[in-house]
Amino acid sequence: MLLKKRSCWSSLICILFLLTGCWDRIEIDQRGFVIGVAIDYSHISKHKFKGTYQIVVPSGLKQSSQGQRGSGSSGKAYFNLSTTENSMPAISARLAARTSRTPYFEHLKIIIVSSEVAKDDKIFADLLDFFLRNNEMRRSVQILIADGKAADILDIPTFNEPTPIDYITSIARNDRKTNYMLPESRIGDVHEFLVKHESFAIQTVRLEEKGVSMTGSAIFDGKTKEFVGFLQGEETQGLNFVTERVKGGIIEAKIKDHTFAFRAERTKSKITMQQFSPTKFKFNIKLATEGVLDKSMSEYDPSNSEAIKDLEKSLEDVVKANTLKVIKKLQQTYKKDALGLGAFLYENHYKLWKPIENDWDQGLNIFTQSEINVQAEVIIRRIGNIIKTTKE
CATH class of the missing domain: 3.30.300.210 (Nutrient germinant receptor protein C, domain 3)
Incomplete structure (x- = not known):
């Protein structure tokens, strides 16, 4: 009988080790929700990238919902954080060391790549690879090609939206109102074109007075994976x-x-x-x-x-x-x-x-x-x- 009890207790102890737990849990108020990423070349060297992350400020979102819009209030609904490194993993690691909240990508909406960066076939493919491999990111994340500096797009006035990314996302969905722009270009769709080696078009964005324009498109070579030019x-x-x-x-x-x-x-x-x-x-x-x-x-x-x-x-x-x-x-x-x-x-x-x-x-x-x-x-x-x- 005693032997049977000991066997039972031993089994229970072994089962405890197999149970999953929350050892890697991060509280929601400790997360930095990244909603937008802009990628440019560094002005110092073309061998380095400048990554700019747009991170949500929850308290600012609350103020926006009460009528105090993001860029017009003292408590903005977002902040932009930039750094320069040799690769996207290094940029993410360095930014994690510069903010009190751990960068979290599950709510990422838009990736903006400057046309200058997109012209390099190997670099553009590597950038997509980084985002596709990240298990926090979704294949529905939208990708845009900036006609100019990508980081500048994240500083536009927000108008009636809490963040610039929300403003851009709203414009990107207006393809039912204008056929001068493409439907949303999702990173998963772009990945399929690259795998099939088919040339394709991606939505563009460019700065205009007090805002942005998303008419036109960017053409890519599906074989070499490089940006070749814009369509009007x-x-x-x-x-x-x-x-x-x-x-x-x-x-x-x-x-x-x-x-x-x-x-x-x-x-x-x-x-x-x-x-x-x-x-x-x-x-x-x-x-x-x-x-x-x-x-x-x-x-x-x-x-x-x-x-x-x-x-x-x-x-x-x-x-x-x-x-x-x-x-x-x-x-x-x-x-x-x-x-x-x-x-x-x-x-x-x-x-x-x-x-x-x-x-x-x-x-x-x-x-x-x-x-x-x-x-x-x-x-x-x-x-x-x-x-x-x-x-x-």
Whole structure:
């Protein structure tokens, strides 16, 4: 009986060692919640990085919720902390030694990389690798390319948001209101492009007077992983139409010297291909969009069926022109297929794609030699509210 009791107690003691505990627990009031990271080259040396972290101040957030907005109150809802080191792990380690609260990345929202840093293929890949490996970070973290210094973006006025990062996050979600910007670029999506060796586009951000602008996009080579250049707003609109990423927004066109606006509600892109030789391709891209007139003209009656056709034709010309503009820039200037035509061949014509995959937008660069035609169809489903015309 005694032997049995001893055996029982021994088993219980052994089980205690197997139980999980909170030996590494950090209290919430001791954490430094990092919500934004900006990465630049050091002004001292291009071999060093300047990392800037935006860290939330909980007491400042409370004041903001009570009407005392972040940058306008004495108790800001955030503070920025910068340091210079040779690598991102070293930057994080050094910043941990400079703040009373342990940097915590689970609430990280945005990573901003300066275009100067992104131009170096090895460095950009290493930066992404650091964030992807960190078990505190999520693959939904947004990544932006700054046209200028990334750290400057974290110092913008916050307006009606508690922190600059919250302000930028709100703008980044406005792709339903404007098609001159890309949808949010998540680090997980960027990682997939790099793994597939597909060229791609990332959201951009640049300083403007009293704020920022996020129109346009940054083009990357999926093979070398380097930033190659920017697209402007109209070119990004054309790219969005081809890649079916238009969620809304306005298209402006002119007819009889009058400007009118069309709000896109549904869009579709269809790609077909013809092959004339192993390295000669012809692509036909048909774009279709439906929506409603968002602005009428006092001297033009859109309730007339012929007038509607004229308006649709003007809109089709704009969509086609902006799409051809981005195609020309990608083929002749950047020589990178951010349109997804290579992905189209891989998914729909794999036997044709396999022999040329290494020469698509590298090597022989078959992409630049391909003929790409564009058709656009715009349907005005509703004319909306109109004012009186001169005929009345």
